[in-house]
Amino acid sequence: MNPMIILWGVLVLAGLGLILGFLLALAAKFLHVQEDPRIKKVEDMLPGANCGACGYAGCHDLAEALVKGEVKKASACKVGKKEKNFDPIVAYMNSTPGPDGKITQISD
């Protein structure tokens, strides 16, 4: 086998990797969507078990649903329901406006 064929194959794949990596880096920079910072705060206050018992894929998705107003009760989290400690989440959500200046009211 001609070693030049192998060398060209390696060079072509390395070049493709560099170009695609560069395009991915550009896409990540320019297509980045700013997430409502309340989602991360609420997620941090949830148990973090990521069990899916709430019907969402994980704690992040339930936090997002709470912030968007799709879920009105923090007790949708079945793990936290046993501990009955939703007060920090309810207090935070009922007092913190989002980027649009609106407060999403929830209960426990």
Ligand code: SF4
């Ligand atoms: S039930 Fe609670 S702990 Fe489980 S994924 Fe949902 S929010 Fe997270």
